[in-house]
Amino acid sequence: MYAIIGGTGLTELDGLEIKGQDKIDTPWGAPSADIVRAQLQGREVLFLARHGNPHRIPPHEVNYRANIWALREAGAKGILAVNAVGGIHPDMGATHVCIPDQVIDYTYGREHTYFQGDIEHVTHIDFSYPYDEALRKLICDKAEALGVKHSNFGVYGATQGPRLETVAEIRRMKRDGCDIVGMTGMPEAALARELDVPYACISLVVNPAAGVSENIITMEEIHEAIDQGMGYVKLLLAGAGGR
Numbered sequence: 603m604y605a606i607i608g609g610t611g612l613t614e615l616d617g618l619e620i621k622g623q624d625k626i627d628t629p630w631g632a633p634s635a636d637i638v639r640a641q642l643q644g645r646e647v648l649f650l651a652r653h654g655n656p657h658r659i660p661p662h663e664v665n666y667r668a669n670i671w672a673l674r675e676a677g678a679k680g681i682l683a684v685n686a687v688g689g690i691h692p693d694m695g696a697t698h699v700c701i702p703d704q705v706i707d708y709t710y711g712r713e714h715t716y717f718q719g720d721i722e723h724v725t726h727i728d729f730s731y732p733y734d735e736a737l738r739k740l741i742c743d744k745a746e747a748l749g750v751k752h753s754n755f756g757v758y759g760a761t762q763g764p765r766l767e768t769v770a771e772i773r774r775m776k777r778d779g780c781d782i783v784g785m786t787g788m789p790e791a792a793l794a795r796e797l798d799v800p801y802a803c804i805s806l807v808v809n810p811a812a813g814v815s816e817n818i819i820t821m822e823e824i825h826e827a828i829d830q831g832m833g834y835v836k837l838l839l840a841g842a843g844g845r
């Protein structure tokens with residue numbers, strides 16, 4: 603059974619036949635919302651709204667540790683995480699779907715590890731390839747089959763937020779090799795790896811990142827892209843349910 607973490611624009615997933623909701627507490631505190639148990643295209647899935655339902659927790663205040671812990675506790679054998687991102691790569695404009703294969707972490711001050719406090723030994727997880735290849739392939743194959751405009755690679759730059767970036771910050775990220783920029787990709791991916799839960803990202807581009815287009819970024823354009831693009835993401839998720 604796999605789990606979906608819904609981000610901005612995906613607080614609820616239509617097509618989900620809800621079977622129940624579990625309030626799960628963890629040693630790290632409470633997750634963002636109840637874990638929804640549901641059927642999607644005849645398969646059992648778990649669903650968690652990353653920012654709470656209703657959407658109220660900003661990216662830097664999400665309890666990522668509790669979220670991943672609770673999903674594992676609920677029985678998740680893999681996690682498909684959805685996020686809204688800005689596009690840096692010229693081919694990744696609004697409504698483009700990117701399934702990243704790498705990440706650079708620019709966040710700070712977040713609770714980012716389970717290996718903290720009273721632990722028996724220090725563990726350094728391997729994170730060379732931060733996303734699970736089998737899950738990535740599953741999503742990429744579905745995107746291909748459904749004709750959803752997507753990239754099967756990409757470097758996700760995770761920023762602290764909640765503000766958007768400056769033009770110079772995006773220029774630097776581009777030099778670093780980032781293709782997309784978002785605020786929720788880390789530490790989520792690393793925490794999943796620490797718990798050994800396979801994890802992949804489906805990133806929907808909802809605006810060109812700062813300075814990529816000549817215009818400043820408006821919430822209006824973001825909402826428009828979300829309205830259109832989340833339709834594609836939902837198709838992918840429903841398709842992946844056939845696994």
Ligand code: HPA
Nearest residue numbers: 686687688783784785811
């Ligand atoms: N930057 C960071 N996070 C984002 C953006 C962006 O431009 N768009 C959506 N999430």
